[in-house]
Amino acid sequence: MQGSDHSIARAVLAGDKEAYGALVRAHSATVFRVAFRITGNEADAEEIVQEAFLRGYQRLESYQGHSTFGTWIYRIAVNCALNRISRPGIEAEYRHGEESDPAEKTVQVAAQDADPERMLLSKEIGVAQDVAMRRLTPTEKSAFVLRHFEERSTSEIADVLNIAPNAAKQAVFRAVQKLRRELAPLRGNA
């Protein structure tokens, strides 16, 4: 795949714009997934997909082919998402959302359980988790999403976020500690 990614990139750089379509089709879903997990917002994630592939196209000359195109565009997408959640306007919108009706913005799906009490609790936990995630700093949130949901190693996280491995590790530690503290009362443990 790496060889074919590289040959497609070469074709694009030689003037074959349409060849880039193959890369976009192959990697769009992955880019959307990570963008959504970081932003928690479908519309934002859609925009990030467009932005990441556009940036990827513009910077294609810097794609050396040392990694797969998927890894390379993933890194660009995470950075786009990090920039997005770091924007003051976006943050304010999320905070406003929290105050008005967090349930509207939640992305957690309630357990498919027939017991209404359990469903309600599951929904409550989902909302609380969503709110707690939004309280993390952009770096903590991105590092946690990459570690916990995307199952990336510390060195991969450091590489993607362009920070030192120890800083990446510390960001994950702080995120986990904050989430545990915030969610403990709901789950009845520390």
Next chain:
Amino acid sequence: MKHLSEDELIEQYYGEATSAADAHLKACRECSAQYAKLSRSVDAIGPVAVPLRRADYGESVWERLSPELIPYQKKVAGWRGWANWRAVALLVGCTMVLATVFLGGRYWERVITKKANIASTPQAKQRVVLVVLTDHLDRTERLLVQLEHAGSKDQADNAQLQSEARELLASNRLYRVTASNEGDPQLAGSLDRLEGVLAEIANDPKLTASDIDRVRDDMNTKGILFEIRVLRARSSDQVSGHGAAKGATI
């Protein structure tokens, strides 16, 4: 027996613990109970349900993106391109330029040999690097002092702090990598901790007084400030020639 910290338990949870921590966890009942508790709570942080995309999602992304892309200019590839007269002319031109540069360089080399010898000694290079590093540590120290005393709700002050942190973050990364490559763990470690603080300040979307408080508390900025002061003193000593050869050698 020293028990595992929460950070070490988190490392264990994500499969990145050291073998010593792993062995301790197997032997210590208390840590094992703490780990089970942590695992339960972290396991419960459920995956975010990602909205499903249609099978032709990639196609629709491409359709929206394609009109925005300007094709790269076609390049003449392969040996055929070199066959035309323009390439030959270019080659001749390049050869002449190279010959001129080579001869000129040899002449110039003789003129500046003495000067270059002085400037290119390892000691001279080290001195230059130390001066630059001292300047970086100096700026960092000022920023940390500002951070320690920042309590204002004035957004302009905080924005200035943030902009300074962004500038320092890039250079700090460079110094950290170099220090690490040059085998100076003390300097690399301090710059590493400093990088965490700079990243937090630089990436905060709306740096408020409470955000600054949080960074101060979470990241022990006082401790880092102390480390930076020690390092700055060490590197100033070396610049003025009183320091030993050992130490900050980047």
